[in-house]
Amino acid sequence: MSSVSDLTARARIRDAALARFGADGIAGTSVRAVAADAGVSPGLVLHHFGSKDGLRQACDDHVLDSIRSGGEEGADALAEVLQAATPVRRYLARAFLDGSSGASALFTEIVDRTEAWLIDGEREGWVRSSDDSRARAVVYVSWLLAPLVLGDHVGRLLGGDPAETATAVRGAKAGLEILTNGLFADDRWLSAYTAINDEERSK
Structure with missing residues (x-):
């Protein structure tokens, strides 16, 4: 013992x-x-x-266990990553760059939890519906984790290390503003890519 x-x-x-x-x-x-x-x-x-x-x-x-146990039930898994200690964020960034079975499992688990969280949000009325909940979750997770992987470039332009809480939160807030308020004023790009997607699915 x-x-x-x-x-x-x-x-x-x-x-x-x-x-x-x-x-x-x-x-x-x-x-x-x-x-x-x-x-x-x-x-x-x-x-x-x-x-x-x-x-x-x-x-x-350890990182997987932290993600599984962190936060309140139903909380966004990405928020747990952003609120984690700086060494954990730096480890995540390097793990995704270097590649490991643990990094693959971690990414999958974050996507799984985020997909469920967004579907719950649809039912509760604070998330808009999607016809592809899996792709939505993968893109959402990739978008919010990207600053960790592109740390040097993001840090140079935002003036701070994205593994540090202040810069991580600044980037997350900018992303959430886009997600909440929208970016484009019309649907021209959505319509164009919807048509391409429909064509690819029909092949």
């Missing part, structure tokens, strides 16, 4: 890895660097996680 100190050391190592992976990526991070950041020996890292890949998996699982 693990002692309290073992559990504390494991969490400290995981948090150090979360920050280091977010900054340097999986390939650019060594077990020795994580150990130094956590103030433990490389041997203790391997004792708890077995390998660097095991450590990465623990970080993926």
Whole structure:
């Protein structure tokens, strides 16, 4: 049975890895660097996680668990990401760029939860209906996660790191203004793409 100190050391190592992976990526991070950041020996890292890949998996699982348990029932899964600690946002950005099974599972889960949230919104009257709820959720999630993945470019133009709360919220607010108030004054582009979509579906 693990002692309290073992559990504390494991969490400290995981948090150090979360920050280091977010900054340097999986390939650019060594077990020795994580150990130094956590103030433990490389041997203790391997004792708890077995390998660097095991450590990465623990970080993926931690982020997934945070998304599953965070927020109130029915809350937007994307809001949970935006409200998460900065190291988690940086880890997410790097995970989506580097690619991992955990990142794929995380993206799918966020889309699943967001799709359900938007469908609930339709029933409650605060979301407009859609004839393709899955595509709507995928595009919505992709749109709101894009600033994390395009961090350098977004940060340069908004004057702040999109992994930091202030810039993340600024970007989210701009997106929500578009979603709530609309952007185009007529339906010319919607009509054009609806016609193309109908044609593609009929093939």
